[in-house]
Amino acid sequence: MKNLGDFTRYEKPDNPLNILYFKNASGVDWYSLKEEQGSAFALVSEGLVTSVAVDITALVPDGQSVIVIEDGETIPLTGWAFDGEIFTSPAVEPETPPPLKDITRAQLIDVLLDLDVYEDQVTALLEAEDYSGEPDPAKAKARALNAWNNASYYRPDHPLIDQMRAVLNLTDQTQFEALWREAESRLV
DSSP states (O other): OEEEEEEEEEOOSSOTTOOOEEEETTOOBGGGGTTOOOSEEEEEETTEEEEEESSGGGOOOBTEEEEEEOTTSOOOOTTOEEOSSOEEOOOOOOOOOOOOOOEEHHHHHHHHHHTTOOHHHHHHHHHHSOOTTSSSHHHHHHHHHHHHHHOSEEOTTSHHHHHHHHHTTOOOHHHHHHHHHHHHHOOO
16 A cells, blocks of 8 residues: 555646646656556545545545555445555444334234244133233233234234233244244235
8 A cells, every 4th residue: 555645736837728737745746647556546535535446547636645555455445444554444333123013913823823833822822821910810811812813913012912922932032023024024
């Protein structure tokens, strides 16, 4: 890697075509570098790569440093940082997955079938569940069965889904989200 320094614009006295001329602090003219060898050339401004090209004549270095990337060196991309010695890619923040959507009863049952869990098994598990911790255990059981048997769609944060997760041993959040997203994708 070779840093050719910052290039600034200068005027030539006789310039009828209005050509832009650039030179670095050492007085090296930009156009004299067209034979410069390297696998790529990067323009850097305020520590960030602003442009990269394999042909040095494709760049306009006004107010920027020109870095020659030698064969075998990593070619940076626009937006990478340059500290004067090395290029570093910007930190990539992990994508936040979209929130879980409501799913239909058919989608939920379809994905449960993949786990070899049948509709009547869920009903039996909900009937066998211990509701003694509820203020009115009979009503709590009736509400859980009503939600299971009569809902046209399910929210991932509904208490019934939390209860089903516990009963079906789907306590791992990542596993649950993968299962739910699979259900979202089903067209049933």
